Amino acid sequence: xxxxxxxxxxxxxxxRIRIRVDEVERADGHRTTREIVEHPGAVGILAWDxxxxxxxxxxxxxxxxxxxxxxxxxxxxxxxxxxxxxxxLAEEVGLAAATxxxxxxxxxxxxxxxxxxxxxxxxxxxxxDGESDPDEMLEASWMTLDDAIAxxxxxxxxxxxTIAAIGWLARRxxxxxxx
Amino acid sequence: xxxxxxxxxxxxxxxRIRIRVDEVERADGHRTTREIVEHPGAVGILAWDxxxxxxxxxxxxxxxxxxxxxxxxxxxxxxxxxxxxxxxLAEEVGLAAATxxxxxxxxxxxxxxxxxxxxxxxxxxxxxDGESDPDEMLEASWMTLDDAIAxxxxxxxxxxxTIAAIGWLARRxxxxxxx
Numbered sequence: 475x476x477x478x479x480x481x482x483x484x485x486x487x488x489x490r491i492r493i494r495v496d497e498v499e500r501a502d503g504h505r506t507t508r509e510i511v512e513h514p515g516a517v518g519i520l521a522w523d524x525x526x527x528x529x530x531x532x533x534x535x536x537x538x539x540x541x542x543x544x545x546x547x548x549x550x551x552x553x554x555x556x557x558x559x560x561x562x563l564a565e566e567v568g569l570a571a572a573t574x575x576x577x578x579x580x581x582x583x584x585x586x587x588x589x590x591x592x593x594x595x596x597x598x599x600x601x602x603d604g605e606s607d608p609d610e611m612l613e614a615s616w617m618t619l620d621d622a623i624a625x626x627x628x629x630x631x632x633x634x635x636t637i638a639a640i641g642w643l644a645r646r647x648x649x650x651x652x653x
Numbered sequence: 654x655x656x657x658x659x660x661x662x663x664x665x666x667x668x669r670i671r672i673r674v675d676e677v678e679r680a681d682g683h684r685t686t687r688e689i690v691e692h693p694g695a696v697g698i699l700a701w702d703x704x705x706x707x708x709x710x711x712x713x714x715x716x717x718x719x720x721x722x723x724x725x726x727x728x729x730x731x732x733x734x735x736x737x738x739x740x741x742l743a744e745e746v747g748l749a750a751a752t753x754x755x756x757x758x759x760x761x762x763x764x765x766x767x768x769x770x771x772x773x774x775x776x777x778x779x780x781x782d783g784e785s786d787p788d789e790m791l792e793a794s795w796m797t798l799d800d801a802i803a804x805x806x807x808x809x810x811x812x813x814x815t816i817a818a819i820g821w822l823a824r825r826x827x828x829x830x831x832x
Binding site (some may be wrong): 475476477479485486488489490491493495496498500504506507508509510511513516531532533534535536537538540541543546548578579580581582583584585586587588589590591608609611613623626627629631632633634635637638640641642644645646 | 654655656658664665667668669670672674675677679683685686687688689690692695710711712713714715716717719720722725727757758759760761762763764765766767768769770787788790792802805806808810811812813814816817819820821823824825
């Protein structure tokens with residue numbers, strides 16, 4: 475089912491994202507055009523203190539509202555995702571973690587965007603200083619796993635990466651903590 | 654934490670998505686620029702036959718690979734999401750459902766995109782004719798809920814909406830089927 479790219483153009487480039495338009499062709503000869511949002515990739519962090527997960531509430535301009543999410547952030551140029559995760563955990567919620575476990579990776583919107591989200595489980599938490607981003611204003615809080623699951627199901631959490639992360643944590647936590 | 658838009662421009666418009674750049678200002682006077690991918694919104698359908706959920710595998714050009722996902726699609730202009738869901742279920746997997754339950758709604762990538770995803774649980778399934786999209790080539794299949802959960806955790810499923818949907822189904826199914 476693969477589509478081979480015959481020609482690519484970049485009609486718009488922003489600060490963080492860029493638009494690519496590919497003329498593609500399938501093996502059966504069918505041709506069409508694909509519009510792709512190029513994104514550097516991102517991380518999301520499940521910071522678990524033994525009974526609660528760290529959350530942030532922030533204004534999400536595309537959604538036009540404040541959203542409740544796990545700490546997260548975009549990869550800087552040439553930054554390994556694990557380093558982004560450490561940086562964002564300090565910046566967004568003022569924490570460092572002695573133990574990191576790689577979680578699942580997934581595409582947030584694979585129909586039109588190449589953003590790959592890397593999840594991490596961060597445990598053995600201590601306070602840390604992070605330089606906050608002046609373009610971000612965040613309220614940090616903590617939630618129990620039961621409350622986070624309830625928040626997914628009652629609509630207090632409406633962010634895809636956070637929903638995916640909480641579901642994974644609910645299945646994974648007993649295994650992860652035993653390892 | 655709200656940001657008020659002082660000025661908007663649309664530097665690029667595609668077939669399905671459009672770029673908006675907003676100059677925004679917070680209540681504390683801080684100003685910055687937000688790049689937003691405007692998207693019409695989308696639906697995802699959990700089609701449940703009593704023991705299995707319908708899945709599709711398709712080439713996702715932004716990801717450069719075939720992905721395993723629930724049936725899904727983008728809203729046409731002025732199309733109610735429930736209508737999109739009925740249309741996509743017929744188009745993508747050749748099914749109609751006598752019973753529809755509204756699932757959660759969530760933003761797929763709220764940091765830079767306004768796409769809102771509407772999930773539905775479709776049951777009491779029968780065969781239906783749908784006009785397939787010539788730009789899409791799909792392989793339909795069925796998975797048990799246990800296998801779908803395993804596929805999320807072992808990396809066979811790496812699509813955010815499908816991960817969110819399977820997690821919700823695992824919690825919701827016993828309740829939904831009893832109603």
